[in-house]
Amino acid sequence: MKVMLFKRLLQLITVIWGVGTLTFILMRSLPGDMAYRIAASRYGQDNVDSQAAALVREELKLDQSALTAYWHWLTDLMQLKLGDSLVSGLPVIDTVQHMLGHSLLLAFAGLIVSVLIAVPLGLLSAWRGNPLDSILMGLSSVIRSMPVFVIGVLFILLFALNWNLFPVAGFGSPAHLVLPAITLALSLAAVSNRVVRDSAKKTFQSAFYQFSQVKGLSLWQTFRRHGARNIALPVVAFFGIQLVSMIEGIVMIESLFSWPGIGHGLAHAIFARDIPVIQGSALMMGILFVLLNTLVDIICLWIDPRGVKNQ
Amino acid sequence: MKVMPFLKRMLFCVSLVSGALALSACSGPTSSNTVSISGAFEFTSLSPSKNGFVFSRMQVLETLLDVDEKGLLIPALAKDWKVSDDAKIWTFNLRDDVRFHDGAAMDADAVVNSLEIAKSKHGALRKAPIEKIYAKDNHTVIITLTRPFTPLGAVLANYANGILSPAAYDDNGEVVTLAGTGPYKVFQFEPPHKLVVERFDDYWGKKASIQYASYLTGHRAESRVLQAKSGQADIVFGLDPASLASLEKMDILTVHSNPIPRTIVLKLNSGHRFLEDVRARKALSLAIDRKGIAKGVLHIPGSEAEQILPASMTNWYLDDVSDETEASAGMPDSLLAELGWKKNAQGYLERNGELFELTLITYADRPELTTVATSIQAQWEKIGVKTNVEVTNSSAIPMGHQDGSLEAALMARNYGFIADPLGVMLSDYGSDGGGDWGAMNWNNKELSADLLELEQTSDPVKYKEIAQRSAQIIYNERPVIPVSSYVQQTAVNKRIKGFRFDPFERSYFLNEMEFVNL
Numbered sequence: 001m002k003v004m005l006f007k008r009l010l011q012l013i014t015v016i017w018g019v020g021t022l023t024f025i026l027m028r029s030l031p032g033d034m035a036y037r038i039a040a041s042r043y044g045q046d047n048v049d050s051q052a053a054a055l056v057r058e059e060l061k062l063d064q065s066a067l068t069a070y071w072h073w074l075t076d077l078m079q080l081k082l083g084d085s086l087v088s089g090l091p092v093i094d095t096v097q098h099m100l101g102h103s104l105l106l107a108f109a110g111l112i113v114s115v116l117i118a119v120p121l122g123l124l125s126a127w128r129g130n131p132l133d134s135i136l137m138g139l140s141s142v143i144r145s146m147p148v149f150v151i152g153v154l155f156i157l158l159f160a161l162n163w164n165l166f167p168v169a170g171f172g173s174p175a176h177l178v179l180p181a182i183t184l185a186l187s188l189a190a191v192s193n194r195v196v197r198d199s200a201k202k203t204f205q206s207a208f209y210q211f212s213q214v215k216g217l218s219l220w221q222t223f224r225r226h227g228a229r230n231i232a233l234p235v236v237a238f239f240g241i242q243l244v245s246m247i248e249g250i251v252m253i254e255s256l257f258s259w260p261g262i263g264h265g266l267a268h269a270i271f272a273r274d275i276p277v278i279q280g281s282a283l284m285m286g287i288l289f290v291l292l293n294t295l296v297d298i299i300c301l302w303i304d305p306r307g308v309k310n311q
Numbered sequence: 312m313k314v315m316p317f318l319k320r321m322l323f324c325v326s327l328v329s330g331a332l333a334l335s336a337c338s339g340p341t342s343s344n345t346v347s348i349s350g351a352f353e354f355t356s357l358s359p360s361k362n363g364f365v366f367s368r369m370q371v372l373e374t375l376l377d378v379d380e381k382g383l384l385i386p387a388l389a390k391d392w393k394v395s396d397d398a399k400i401w402t403f404n405l406r407d408d409v410r411f412h413d414g415a416a417m418d419a420d421a422v423v424n425s426l427e428i429a430k431s432k433h434g435a436l437r438k439a440p441i442e443k444i445y446a447k448d449n450h451t452v453i454i455t456l457t458r459p460f461t462p463l464g465a466v467l468a469n470y471a472n473g474i475l476s477p478a479a480y481d482d483n484g485e486v487v488t489l490a491g492t493g494p495y496k497v498f499q500f501e502p503p504h505k506l507v508v509e510r511f512d513d514y515w516g517k518k519a520s521i522q523y524a525s526y527l528t529g530h531r532a533e534s535r536v537l538q539a540k541s542g543q544a545d546i547v548f549g550l551d552p553a554s555l556a557s558l559e560k561m562d563i564l565t566v567h568s569n570p571i572p573r574t575i576v577l578k579l580n581s582g583h584r585f586l587e588d589v590r591a592r593k594a595l596s597l598a599i600d601r602k603g604i605a606k607g608v609l610h611i612p613g614s615e616a617e618q619i620l621p622a623s624m625t626n627w628y629l630d631d632v633s634d635e636t637e638a639s640a641g642m643p644d645s646l647l648a649e650l651g652w653k654k655n656a657q658g659y660l661e662r663n664g665e666l667f668e669l670t671l672i673t674y675a676d677r678p679e680l681t682t683v684a685t686s687i688q689a690q691w692e693k694i695g696v697k698t699n700v701e702v703t704n705s706s707a708i709p710m711g712h713q714d715g716s717l718e719a720a721l722m723a724r725n726y727g728f729i730a731d732p733l734g735v736m737l738s739d740y741g742s743d744g745g746g747d748w749g750a751m752n753w754n755n756k757e758l759s760a761d762l763l764e765l766e767q768t769s770d771p772v773k774y775k776e777i778a779q780r781s782a783q784i785i786y787n788e789r790p791v792i793p794v795s796s797y798v799q800q801t802a803v804n805k806r807i808k809g810f811r812f813d814p815f816e817r818s819y820f821l822n823e824m825e826f827v828n829l
Binding site: 032033036037039040041042043044045046047048049050051052053055085087088089090095098153156157160161164167168169170171172255256257258260265268271 | 434533538543747748
């Protein structure tokens with residue numbers, strides 16, 4: 001356990017440095033003049049001109065060499081400073097917190113709802129078999145093959161326009177979270193209920209599981225003592241992967257529901273060449289991925305401690 | 312058997328939490344005490360120079376002078392003003408009953424402080440020929456100029472020059488709290504999407520009746536339309552024209568269509584070897600089917616434009632320009648043939664072995680620009696001009712102007728950014744060779760002289776005469792080609808009474824609105 005945590009810490013530091021450096025190089029090598037891009041985002045398209053760009057260049061010292069700028073960033077980072085946004089002038093940490101906070105809220109809410117949908121359906125599907133299994137398989141394929149914003153639009157039409165139960169878009173109250181979270185959850189559950197089903201089916205058909213029933217345990221006792229843990233292991237690992245890929249992948253949902261998340265924010269920061277915000281967001285996401293992976297590893301170890309004992 | 316109590320406990324917890332949420336929601340803005348506005352534009356900063364537009368529209372920020380719907384200056388924080396005979400000294404008498412949102416009284420020192428800071432930032436005031444801004448006494452501010460400059464009043468009415476409390480700025484002149492003087496004060500500032508303002512009870516003018524107003528940026532036009540339909544947003548700006556028909560059918564909504572002084576224009580590099588002859592520019596202009604674009608692409612029949620400024624700007628609008636005068640200029644094919652262009656086997660124009668090929672850049676901030684650009688591409692290809700459309704960032708236009716790489720650009724120019732169009736005309740056509748958002752490599756000494764003279768002309772008859780002459784030169788010479796004018800489409804929920812639209816988009820007039828019981 002300690003070895004794993006230490007390894008992960010090393011990984012974290014490498015990720016922070018690597019992600020920051022890579023973003024820096026990529027952003028610097030994008031075409032176009034940074035001063036103009038920043039000026040356009042600061043002052044709006046009606047008010048951007050060469051004077052604004054000159055002012056930005058002077059204020060942000062954009063003429064300095066890339067190496068000097070990189071050195072500034074690195075020394076700031078070592079003091080745990082992420083700097084200020086080039087566009088708004090607000091501290092990057094606040095901006096990232098606002099965006100990432102909303103993305104995480106949406107991601108976790110979506111994940112929890114998806115677990116609530118996927119686990120019972122997957123188990124039921126493995127236990128009952130056909131025809132339920134085939135129906136769920138078909139339904140999952142249909143939902144999975146639909147772009148997520150189609151599901152979102154359908155929900156908006158139904159729940160917001162037809163029944164007026166939830167707001168169409170926006171954020172700030174729990175009601176605003178419902179539709180985007182369910183949209184996300186459905187598209188996630190479409191895959192994860194199949195993973196639960198496969199894992200459960202494998203366990204149900206295994207020799208040890210059948211033996212435990214033969215020796216006289218009830219269905220519930222068998223499931224609790226021999227089923228749950230064995231089924232959970234691949235499922236938890238899969239949810240971990242889903243969560244990580246989801247944080248990047250919810251841009252469409254954020255855009256559809258006007259949700260102020262990191263996907264949308266990052267896209268704007270890239271248009272604006274707002275390097276500190278891009279670096280800050282990429283960094284926080286890198287850190288988050290390492291932490292989430294560690295968390296998933298710890299949970300998996302807790303579910304199945306055999307790996308540690310063997311070491 | 313243990314399942315039931317657990318479920319009950321969960322249900323209890325959920326009802327407790329939702330009860331608490333409902334209670335906490337009662338004290339702040341709710342749909343019954345808030346007018347909710349949905350618009351397209353994001354904001355990132357409290358600084359008036361950067362995002363003052365949103366604070367001016369939400370009526371947090373006010374300026375010394377205001378503008379009525381015809382573009383005429385009216386008193387605001389200055390109750391009256393006068394200009395000296397040589398037009399170089401402007402004296403503003405301030406209202407004496409104005410308080411900032413932080414409680415401080417608005418006096419001449421506060422105004423001077425705000426204007427000095429605005430002058431140091433990017434904006435129109437920085438470009439004005441200002442010699443000195445000072446307080447004569449507690450309620451009098453004087454601005455002296457190095458040369459007469461008639462648009463100063465309109466420049467001062469621009470949002471970038473809003474008056475804030477001295478305590479609103481930090482030592483570097485950056486805004487830390489937006490303490491303005493308007494009928495609403497900032498309640499919640501969550502860049503880049505949400506701004507909530509609360510009624511300011513000590514406002515000097517007409518006090519607001521609605522307690523809160525919120526502005527939410529909707530990323531997609533489709534989402535905004537649905538917000539209007541569901542009643543979630545009371546006022547939705549910038550509607551997609553394609554959705555108008557369905558919105559007009561709804562009982563709960565009124566749809567307003569208002570022309571605004573913004574025009575889609577093509578900027579041409581008149582120094583480019585293909586475009587330096589006015590006949591080439593005219594041919595390109597003649598090849599554009601403006602009516603088709605207005606009707607088929609923009610879905611606003613009648614919005615086609617032959618002139619850069621709209622009819623509402625009577626000083627600058629030429630009454631005798633019509634399709635007929637346009638057609639009498641000749642056919643695009645014959646004009647191009649006069650210049651030695653011949654169609655090759657592929658149907659493209661060729662001269663001395665060189666293809667007539669242009670790169671047309673535009674930007675994605677306004678989605679209609681991309682579709683209009685591709686229509687123009689198709690229409691130009693018809694007369695044999697090979698056109699490559701590149702969709703980029705708005706800053707590529709001033710950049711391409713400066714480094715000379717720009718060939719043609721499609722843009723939406725706001726001629727009402729400064730309420731007096733002379734401000735924009737000066738920066739677009741005033742100096743040699745044009746400006747970032749105007750003419751490029753195009754010199755017309757007569758026009759430069761005329762615009763400079765307008766800066767110093769206060770006689771309205773003479774002003775109109777010179778303005779008309781300038782507009783005629785631009786029309787004849789086509790350094791830019793107008794395509795279409797803008798109509799702002801707004802959906803307003805019927806529970807709101809007192810909505811009116813400001814063509815200069817300076818204010819939403821929230822303080823004039825009331826809720827009506829339906």
